Amino acid sequence: MYATERHAQILDAARLHGRVEVSGIAKELDVTPETVRRDLTALERRGLLRRVHGGAIPVERLNAEPAVAERESLSPTEKDRIARAALAELPEGGSVIIDAGTTTARLAQFLPSDRELTVVTHSIPIAHSLIARPNIHLHLLGGIVRARTEAAVGEWTTTQIAGVFADVAFLGTNGISVERGLTTPDIVEASVKRALIAASRRTVVLADHLKFGRQDFALVAPLSAVDTVITDARTDAELAAEIEAAGPQIVIA
Numbered sequence: 001m002y003a004t005e006r007h008a009q010i011l012d013a014a015r016l017h018g019r020v021e022v023s024g025i026a027k028e029l030d031v032t033p034e035t036v037r038r039d040l041t042a043l044e045r046r047g048l049l050r051r052v053h054g055g056a057i058p059v060e061r062l063n064a065e066p067a068v069a070e071r072e073s074l075s076p077t078e079k080d081r082i083a084r085a086a087l088a089e090l091p092e093g094g095s096v097i098i099d100a101g102t103t104t105a106r107l108a109q110f111l112p113s114d115r116e117l118t119v120v121t122h123s124i125p126i127a128h129s130l131i132a133r134p135n136i137h138l139h140l141l142g143g144i145v146r147a148r149t150e151a152a153v154g155e156w157t158t159t160q161i162a163g164v165f166a167d168v169a170f171l172g173t174n175g176i177s178v179e180r181g182l183t184t185p186d187i188v189e190a191s192v193k194r195a196l197i198a199a200s201r202r203t204v205v206l207a208d209h210l211k212f213g214r215q216d217f218a219l220v221a222p223l224s225a226v227d228t229v230i231t232d233a234r235t236d237a238e239l240a241a242e243i244e245a246a247g248p249q250i251v252i253a
Helices: 005-017 020-027 034-045 068-072 076-089 102-110 126-128 155-161 187-198 238-247
Strands: 051-052 054-056 094-098 117-121 136-140 145-146 151-153 166-172 174-179 180-182 200-206 218-221 228-231 249-252
Touching: 005 020, 005 034, 005 051, 005 054, 005 151, 020 034, 020 054, 020 068, 034 051, 034 054, 054 228, 068 228, 076 102, 076 200, 076 218, 076 228, 094 102, 102 126, 102 166, 102 238, 117 126, 126 136, 145 187, 151 155, 155 187, 166 187, 187 200, 238 249
Parallel strands: 094 117, 094 166, 117 136, 166 200, 200 228, 228 249
Antiparallel strands: 051 054, 145 151, 174 180, 180 218
């Protein structure tokens, strides 16, 4: 296969799946990982891909923010495992903050019914899933609702967050990297996430393997602000180790 043919296949796969990984493409095309890395570098120089740890992302998706319905279909099995593993981080009784997101929404659905919990969230879907639970004392933060994330954001939201202090904040993220920490495409979403971190004793990030190595437009917080990151077994082991060395404990679900 000529290099131009490989480049076309790699680009097609990246646009279809949102990301390509060196090991997977090397096996699929029956070439060495070194060949794939050279191909990714060539595509990056042409402005078509952005290299990330272990693979690459198509440039048109770097600052794209899929809607909730689209994100729910990505890595559903891994997200369920991450959410169930996050149950171990719950206090026996007390208060938690649950950030907007599809993995955090799964955590909300899995919350136990045998203990009372105070839950603070700015996510409308998460609030809807908890509203009828008798053991949950639900606090829904107000603000400007972003249709893309179905969550309240803005100054009104962050002002309300500043009035609470929870035991644990469960955070979602679009990207996590050693260089930039937690990132997300939208500035106002980033400010809410920072406020959630400041309003909790501990911060637990729920992030599947597709988030690792990705860097989005808006900075949320450095890795030093995070206590634990829960991810799935498909996460690159080397990158997970680098992130753990930067501060947070890594839990593989």
